[in-house]
Amino acid sequence: MIYETLLTETRGAVALVTLNRPKALNALNSVLMAELTDVLADLARDEAIGAVVLTGSDKAFAAGADIKEMQGIDFIDAYLQDFISGWEGVASFRKPLIAAVSGFALGGGCELAMMCDFIIASETAKFGQPEITLGVIPGMGGSQRLTRAVGKAKAMDMVLTGRMMDAAEAERAGLVSRIVAPEQLVEEAMAAATRIASFPRAAVLMAKEAVNRSFEATLGEGLRFERRLFHSLFATTDQKEGMAAFADKRPPQFSNR
Ligand code: CAA
Numbered sequence: 001m002i003y004e005t006l007l008t009e010t011r012g013a014v015a016l017v018t019l020n021r022p023k024a025l026n027a028l029n030s031v032l033m034a035e036l037t038d039v040l041a042d043l044a045r046d047e048a049i050g051a052v053v054l055t056g057s058d059k060a061f062a063a064g065a066d067i068k069e070m071q072g073i074d075f076i077d078a079y080l081q082d083f084i085s086g087w088e089g090v091a092s093f094r095k096p097l098i099a100a101v102s103g104f105a106l107g108g109g110c111e112l113a114m115m116c117d118f119i120i121a122s123e124t125a126k127f128g129q130p131e132i133t134l135g136v137i138p139g140m141g142g143s144q145r146l147t148r149a150v151g152k153a154k155a156m157d158m159v160l161t162g163r164m165m166d167a168a169e170a171e172r173a174g175l176v177s178r179i180v181a182p183e184q185l186v187e188e189a190m191a192a193a194t195r196i197a198s199f200p201r202a203a204v205l206m207a208k209e210a211v212n213r214s215f216e217a218t219l220g221e222g223l224r225f226e227r228r229l230f231h232s233l234f235a236t237t238d239q240k241e242g243m244a245a246f247a248d249k250r251p252p253q254f255s256n257r
Contacts, residue, residue: 001039003020003035005019005029005032005036006018006019006020006032006039007020008039012194012197013049013050013051013198014050014053014190014193014194014197015046015051015052015053016053016055016186017036017040017043017052017053017054017055018055018056019055019061020057022057025059026056026062026063027064027068028064028066028087029065029069030066030069032066033084033086037086037089040089040090040093043093043095044093044095049095049197050193050198050201050204051095051098051196051204052096052193053098053099053186053189053190054098054099054112055102055186055189056105057103058102058122059102059103060102060104060105060109061099061101061113062106062109062113063104063106063107063109065084065107065108065139070083083139084108084140087108087111087112087115091141094208094209095205095208096117096193096196096197096208097115097116097117098117098189098192099113099114099119099120099189100122100186101113101119101120101121101122101127101176102121102124102182102185103122103125103126104126105125106127106128106129106130107128107129107130107140108140110127110128110142110146111129111140112140113127114142114145114146115140115141115145117208119176120176120177120178120179120180120185120188120192121167121176121179121180122167122179122180122182123167123181123182124167124182125166125167125176126165126166126167127164127165127170128163128165129142129146129159129162130162131159132160132161132162137159138159142159143159148215149174149175150173150175151173151174198254199254200236200238200242200254202233202238203233203236203239206229206232210222210225210226213225213226237255237257238252238255238256242254
């Protein structure tokens, strides 16, 4: 499939999706949103795919929502269209989704990375929520997901001043899980995704669901939810195989059943 704003490839059980609007530093326009939503819907249906990596270019993961596209929008259009709510489709993707971020991840770009399950950053990565400098505020989840990721003090600092945070600061703050050299970024993310895709699919999806529930539920509800999912995995063939293989001191042969 040929896309205007994306490149896609598959390596084994992992799909690599690359944002590809180089002249606009991968600014997130409506075509890109529609194409990424379509690609993820296809990957969700594709039983051969166990995990996905989302990346950009060396210079920019994405420099935000497309300012030139949105500058003419007025309130009533934005409200009636529920402007940019379509991006929530990325956050509701059920399979593991890793952001591999090099260069700028600003505004909607930072927010898109935060919709992924975790972020692997290159040493060149720069994160920011500069919407305030344009007279708006984050609109794709920045005020909520950044605050949960890095806490109130740093989130307020980023959202109110619009300053950028480099990769080292982002790792210290808990926004990114690992930092790697730029030339290793995609390989590192693909290796992590390949490892995830090698594990039993139901356990992987439930692990993601359980961690995400911690953002929505009280501790007691989250713990009950986790325990029920944990119990349900004892109904799978892969639990029997994984534990038998451990006891037999041999590698497991998972069947995703
Ligand atoms: N939207 C549209 N076009 C963008 C863009 C954006 N967010 N970011 C960069 N571009 C375009 C530039 O206009 C420029 O195009 P031309 O060559 O046609 O002029 C091209 O990409 C290259 O950009 P620069 O020349 O500016 O590159 P630079 O290296 O000098 O600066 C930068 C890089 C600091 C990232 C700068 O481009 C910048 O500040 N971009 C805007 C960042 C921003 O404000 N993002 C937030 C957007 S609002 C948002 O995202 C709302 C939300 O929460 C959903």
